[in-house]
Amino acid sequence: MLVLSRKPQEQIVIPGLNIRLTILSVGTNRVQVGIDAPPEVQITRPDAHHVPVVEDSTLMGRLRRRKG
Numbered sequence: 767m768l769v770l771s772r773k774p775q776e777q778i779v780i781p782g783l784n785i786r787l788t789i790l791s792v793g794t795n796r797v798q799v800g801i802d803a804p805p806e807v808q809i810t811r812p813d814a815h816h817v818p819v820v821e822d823s824t825l826m827g828r829l830r831r832r833k834g
Contacts, residue, residue, distance in 0.1 A: 772789045773789065773792075774789050774790065774791055774792055775788065775789065775790075776788075776789055777789075783803070783804075783807060784803065784804050784807075785801065785802070785803045785807065786801075786802040786803075787799055787800070787801055787802075788800040788801075788802070
């Protein structure tokens with residue numbers, strides 16, 4: 767896991783997937799993040815769908831291969 771510190775209005779870019787995360791605001795117990803991504807990239811919240819989060823290196827490999 768990569769851990770980064772960002773201030774409001776700073777961004778994190780994932781160039782291979784053309785995804786840009788922007789920190790919109792930081793509060794005491796809350797961070798608002800804006801996500802810009804191509805329409806074919808599905809962005810979901812695991813807690814909203816009750817989908818278990820799986821850390822699987824083979825999944826990351828498939829995501830990396832998809833960009834080409």
